[in-house]
Amino acid sequence: MTKHLYTAIKAALEAGKDILEIYQSEDFGVQFKGDSSPLTKADVASHSKIVSFLEKTNIPILSEEGNVIPYEERKKWKKLWIVDPIDGTKEFIKRNGEFTINIALIENQVPVLGVVFVPALGDLYFSTQEKGAFKITFSKTEKINIETLINSAVKLPLEREDKTFTVVASRSHMSLETEAYILDMKIKHGNVHLISKGSSLKLCMVAEGKADCYPRFAPTMEWDTAAGQAICEHAGFQVLDWQSKKNMLYNRKELLNNWFLVQ
Numbered sequence: 259m260t261k262h263l264y265t266a267i268k269a270a271l272e273a274g275k276d277i278l279e280i281y282q283s284e285d286f287g288v289q290f291k292g293d294s295s296p297l298t299k300a301d302v303a304s305h306s307k308i309v310s311f312l313e314k315t316n317i318p319i320l321s322e323e324g325n326v327i328p329y330e331e332r333k334k335w336k337k338l339w340i341v342d343p344i345d346g347t348k349e350f351i352k353r354n355g356e357f358t359i360n361i362a363l364i365e366n367q368v369p370v371l372g373v374v375f376v377p378a379l380g381d382l383y384f385s386t387q388e389k390g391a392f393k394i395t396f397s398k399t400e401k402i403n404i405e406t407l408i409n410s411a412v413k414l415p416l417e418r419e420d421k422t423f424t425v426v427a428s429r430s431h432m433s434l435e436t437e438a439y440i441l442d443m444k445i446k447h448g449n450v451h452l453i454s455k456g457s458s459l460k461l462c463m464v465a466e467g468k469a470d471c472y473p474r475f476a477p478t479m480e481w482d483t484a485a486g487q488a489i490c491e492h493a494g495f496q497v498l499d500w501q502s503k504k505n506m507l508y509n510r511k512e513l514l515n516n517w518f519l520v521q
Contacts, residue, residue, distance in 0.1 A: 262315060263386055266339075266361045266373040267404050269311035273304040273359055274377035277344065281378065286351060296347045297323070304343035304359060312339050317363070320509070322481045329511045337365050338509055342481035346457030348430050355379055356429065356456035362484035367507040372488025374458050382407065383414075383462045385492035390414070391465050414493040415467030423447035426469035428476065429454040435475035435517075443471075461486025464520045465493040472520035475500070480513045490520055 280286060280300040287299035305323035312319050320327060321341040332338070339361065344350055346357035355378035363371035372391075374383040385391035392411035396402065425440050432454070444450045453469060461483065463469040487497040487506060499506045500517035 260386075262363055263371055263373070263384060263408070264404055265311055265315060266363070266371065267375075267382070267384060267407070269308045270359045270361055270373050270375035270382070271402060271404075272311070273307040273343065274375050276300070276303040276307050277350075277357075277359070277377050281350065281353070288351060296351060298344070298347060298350065300350060301344045301347060305341070308341055308343060308359070308361065312341070312361070315339075320481070322479065332509055333511070335509060337363070340364055340481050340484040340508060342458075342485075345482055346430075346459075349456035354456065356459055358457045358459060358462075360458050360481060360485035362488050362508075364484060364508045367509055368505075369484050369488035369491065369508065372485040372492070374462055374485050374489060376459065381462075382411070383465065383489050384408070384411070385414075385465075385489040387492060389492075391489045391493035393462075393466060414465050414489070415495075418467050420451070422449055422451045424451040424453060424469045426453045426455055426460045426463045426472045428460065428474070429456045431476045433476045436473050439473045439475065458482065458486035461490050461497070461520055464495055465490045470521065473517075474519070475517045478515045478518075480508050480510070480515060483515060483518070484508055487520075496521055 277300045289297045291297050301323050305321055318335050318338045320338055323343050342360040344357055345360050349356040359375040361373040362369045370387050372385045380396050383393050391414040394411035427436055460472045464472050490497055497506050498519050
């Protein structure tokens, strides 16, 4: 597992360099996919860089920017990587820094390893079933040794001084159902602190201990959540399918997630 963790972290860090080069340029090369979601040159470059590392593991890869793989083929996979080369492309285009690289290793539909990297901020979250979940923040200009990075990271969750019940919700996809849930939390807990964030940072904020829950009552795909779910679960939290009330599983026939609640 350590070897796969090294590989996933290395892939994320190197893809982050390519993303930042485009992020700091004048032309993102924005296009729109069939579902009207944006695609930039950075998404494509990140996908290519990540695949160049992960394909050496001989484990199949399911990426948002990869080829569509029929379920008849995928269902044979007991182990696979699930990748979102840039989660939060809208945040990338807005230049607010709240976009991530998500890499998860799935075994028998369960996330067993997760890496979430925030290139613009230098925040790296990673986890394994065996070791738990961790975070480290580093300067984007410093030379990185992955072993030192792993050994220097702090274990999640962290202690939070302000005990006000805190809900983290989507910056770009707030729904009426989410607003109703937050209202319920205000009735239940009194004062509620609301934080709006983009991308898988919302899952990471629960894992980190900065938020008590993350309700997502709007569409997401498996690559949006797999890495963040690994980090949450390995930090001691749950990512519950809103319909089944059980932990979300992956490499399903339908890659569109149901609503879910992280707590």
